[in-house]
Amino acid sequence: MRKQRDLPVTIYRVLLYLSRMKNLADDKRRLVRIERAVCIDRKELKPLLNSLQNGGLVESIDTGFTGRGGHKIVIWNITEAGRMWRSDLGRFIQLGQRINLYPEEFFYLPSDSF
Template sequence: MEKLRKRRDLSTTLYRILLYLSRKQKAESSTRRMMRIERAVGVERKELKIHLDSLVQKEYLEPISSGEKGRGGHQIVHYNITETGKLLRGDIGRFIQLGIDMGYYPEHFFYLPSD
């Protein structure tokens, strides 16, 4: 029997992505690559790429090409959170906190796996 993977809802996933990028804003740029974000927030690469592209399109994140190529020949991109991204993170965080207070979310959904 195949084990089903536990999925988080969209608000929690977006919050974790934005929270990670906020925390790593002053760290070296390699910490803001998709591979590192994937490991930190626990979201699969295909799903993460969709979310990152959407957040970039709406200007919540800023992509910065390093000019380097990855193993597959693709461009290595680092992501920075913008001021509007920080505001969105705060809004989503308040929504999740409301969900925790009302019993819809367990307490651990609010934090990154690294916490």
């Protein structure tokens, strides 16, 4: 049976990663780097990022380069609205922790060390 992901936590982790990497090199905000940092498969992550972009929470920037497979290399950035939603989702997750619906680890990225 396939493990299901909690949507608010997934969105929070993606927005948190993009927020942390906002001022770092463009390479850190590529799809493959986001995938590794938040432990979400590319097949799930790309539609999620597109949905977040349609909602105005993230923006994509075409670098003009192509990858090894001939696909465009796209950089993702969090918007101001995305930062506000990230903090709201963070408060929602903290509430879930207080009422024992979420374990403490849900608030952190998988790449964080405890």
